[in-house]
Amino acid sequence: MTDSSNKAMPLRIALLARPASAAGLSADCFPSLPAAEAISVSDFSEPTIVENSAFEQALQAAVEAVNQGKLVRLIADAEKGNSQPDVLMLAGLTAAQNKIHPHAYLSGFADTLEQAIAQSRRPAGDITHQQDFDTLTATQKFAAFCQLIEDIAGRSLSEHYWFTEPHKARVASLTFSQQSSVVLTQATGLQAPHSLLNPARLLFIVSGQNEAELQAKLDQLSQNLDRLTESDNEPDALIRLMSENIRHYLDQTASKPDSSNPQSQQVTVLQGASVAAVQQEISALRSALPKVMAEHSHYKTPAGSCFSPSPNSRGGVAFVYPGVGTVYPGIFRELHRYFPALYARLEREGNLREMLQAEKTYGTDPADMTLGELAIAGVGSSYLLTQLLCKEFAVKPDFALGYSKGEASMWASLGVWKNPHALIEMTQTSPIFTTAISGKLTAVREAWQLGDNDSITWNSFVVRSEPEAIQALLPDFPHAYLAIIQGDTCVLAGCENDCRALLKKLGKRGIAANRVTAMHTPPAMSQHRQVTDFYSQPLCDQLPEHIRFISAAGLLPKNQSKISNRNQPVQIDSLSIADSIADTFCSTLDFTALIRSARKQGARLFIEVGADRQTSTLIDKINRADNVTTESCTIAANAKGGEDILTLLKCLAQLITHQIPLSLEPLLQGLEQQQLNTSPAENISLSVNKIQGEPV
Known part of the structure; x- marks a missing residue:
């Protein structure tokens, strides 16, 4: 049991999970540190002591030794030697003076959780992961202790990344049968990244x-x-x-x-x-x-x-950013284990939990997401994959384009907007996304001259049809719109009854998307100024001048777009960017024409940088229809239903065979x-x- 006289004394004991290859000690630090004193849990498992308290006795002895200035090696069983995991313990100040990055800190150790929290000098609300165990042996307690240290160092919970609030350390507790509790807090050490390649990959x-x-x-x-x-x-x-x-x-x-x-x-x-x-x-x-x-x-x-x-793709690499709705439950579930430094950097830059909409993406009901949440998570997943490809593997795109709201993703992800994280809260609260073109559909009510109490049943349908056939029938169905043209299919949106009636007259079956969004329809045009203001963002001091940013707005008729130069990149200034997004947002999206324009400008290798591979499938169809599959091809950086790392390796393999410069x-x-x-x-x-x- 713990010594009650020490309960109020604050603890800051640095912990490093071992074996030594995972300890994080710099080689030149060893001479300046004392030799480690081994304390074994098994040494306290004597007949005169209750075996279940042996772990507490050993940990108490280790704490007292560290307080005396010693370096301690806490181990389960001394007789097993170096073949088992152990924990190095030293004073937090000593670790800092020797520039050691601990995996965690022991900040509370007492008979009860309340006492351990008080000793840690933290409010109870800071504990974001709490584990309670019934009957465990001393060895099992030590294993749980080691595992929690590794989880904190890996920023990982059992099923996904351990998200936290910005600039807030992870705090976790272990309680053993109401006999003892420990509180561990995050330190600066990161668990070594898992290897992308191994004997099974x-x-x-x-x-x-x-x-x-x-x-x-x-x-x-x-x-x-x-x-x-x-x-x-x-x-x-x-x-x-x-x-x-x-x-x-x-x-x-x-x-x-x-x-x-x-x-x-x-x-x-x-x-x-x-x-x-x-x-x-x-x-x-x-x-x-x-x-x-x-x-x-x-x-x-x-x-x-x-x-x-x-x-023939060198100089023709195009990053393609998917639109709203491609994020799926559990996306990037294991990615942080392979790129811990990347996640740590993204966490310092902004709210990673909000950026990926983690509460919904990894929650119990992940499919229940609003348009704004889907938009945020879509941009967030594209931003993460862009950082992964560009920073970790040094891939440099020559072109960038987006499907629908993917245009916003490309500006946010490729170093153009100075503070893309600011758009998260703006998207959550902006009437554009909450009520105008989604939710209550106020923009549609205004266009259709409906009152607040008049009902709207809005839907969209994917239909295999030539756009001309649909356009010919639109005058007969004023509340149905051709929203998107994409290869051999189109997206019809609007009043569900009008859309179904048009499909029946067309003699085609449509697949209902069951999503309420009036993007790319005439009613959205009333939001053009608001969308322009929303995306008028300050730009970075240094801009990626080597990338040609292509917008679907450049393909619209002159009376529908302020971008008059067809097959030309968007000028990189705040107003031009905002105008191009607004033009695309409020008009029919011709994705087929966008891909053809990109190819005409020199794009050859289309890399989808975002959740799933829906856009890659569309581009493949467009390329096959145009008979250019030899000259042009697609690569997906992510795919629903597959392992994140396997999909990433397939992406890298194709970049290698196309001889695209990368690390x-x-x-x-x-x-x-x-x-x-x-x-x-x-x-x-x-x-x-x-x-x-x-x-x-």
């Missing part, structure tokens, strides 16, 4: 000047994999082989004087969940290679292997960290500088 790059060289190198890779299956330590050998393969590709690319010319070599990427799976991918590619080379077609497999024999350091760092984690104990100190800490 394999990726190899093979390049060659021609088909014969590619076939030879594929055969060589196959032989190397065969040798691995005979290895006594196949997982370690696989990690080493992937690392060597990627490094060899990077060295080879850097050494070629004509590496700036994509036609000088062909690059293929093989992926699979096992050695056997990759061998099957190699076999399939070798069989398909002659036909793919002859037809200059794009080769992709469900596993993520890909090859493009004639990449592969995140792949290599994860592989190297795995190699260090399996190194002998004397080499552990080499890995400590890989551990990350947030700025203090």
Whole structure:
């Protein structure tokens, strides 16, 4: 049990989860710290002591030792030596003086939760994660203690990211059978990122000047994999082989004087969940290679292997931002484990919880989202993926365009608006999104000359039809509108009865979207000035001048848009941007024309940067209809129903085979960290500088 005399004394004991490769101690700090004193929970499991209190006795002893200036190693069972996890404990001031990033702080330890909270000097409302346990052994208590430290360091709850209010530390508690409670608070240490590649997620790059060289190198890779299956330590050998393969590709690319010319070599990427799976991918590619080379077609497999024999996308990379409604429950559920530093930075910049609408996206009823919430979450997911691709992998788009409200996403995500986070609260409260074109539909009531008590049944329908056929019938149905033209389908919106009657006369079936929004219909035009004012945002001091921003507004008739230059990018100034968004918002969206305009301006590789891959599907259809699938293709950075990391790896693989300049350091760092984690104990100190800490 805890010593009651110490209950009121404030605690700030730095905790670092071990093994040492995860401790976050800088190698040059060890000489300045005293040798660690080992305190084992098992030492207190004596017949004269209730076994269930052994953890508390050990933790109390560790606290007293730290208060005496000692460095403590708290461990479950001394007899198991270094083969088990343990916790390094030292005074918070000592950690700060030695520039150590603790994973958490022990700030409260007492008989009851109320006493532990009081000792932590925090209000009870600060505790955002509380765990209560009934009967646990001392070892189980220690395991729960270690797990909570790891959760705080990983900013992770069991099913998703551990969101918190801006500039507010995570505080959590553990209570054991009403015998004892501990309060842990967030420190600056971040858990090391999970590796994108591992023995169950394999990726190899093979390049060659021609088909014969590619076939030879594929055969060589196959032989190397065969040798691995005979290895006594196949997982370690696989990690080493992937690392060597990627490094060899990077060295080879850097050494070629004509590496700036994509036609000088062909690059293929093989992926699979096992050695056997990759061998099957190699076999399939070798069989398909002659036909793919002859037809200059794009080769992709469900596993993520890909090859493009004639990449012509360099200089033609277009980021495409989807519109409202593509966010789905649980999106990015695991992404933070692989990019903890990115999430930490985004959290410092603004309210990440609000940006992703976490209460709804990860809540018990995620589908129940208003138009404003969907809009915020859509922009937020696009912003996160843009930061991931541009900051972590150094991808630089040449073009940017958006589907519907995706135009706002591109301005918010690509370093144009100075404070895009300010739009979150504005969207939640603006009448544009809450009542005018959604909710009560006041803009529609005004256009239809209806009173507040008159009912409106609004809906939209996706229908496979040529737009001309729909436009010919619109005069007979004044409350139905052609909202969107997208490849071989259109979106019809308005009064549900009028829309259904038009569809019946058209002889087509429509799929109801069951979403209330009057964007892209004539009633929205009454909101044009308000939308312009809403999106008139201050711009960053340094603007991305290398990106051509393309707006659907540039394709509208001159009397409907202030952008008069067709097939020209939007001028990057606050008013031009706001006008282009408002023009698109209030007019029929011709997404087909937008993609054709982007291709005419030079876009070739369309990367969807946002939730799901709906826009990619539409672009694929448009490209097939225009018979340009050889010259142009799409890539999705995310996909509903798939694992976030697998989809990301498939995206990166296609960028590699198209020879788009990017950084592969995140792949290599994860592989190297795995190699260090399996190194002998004397080499552990080499890995400590890989551990990350947030700025203090």
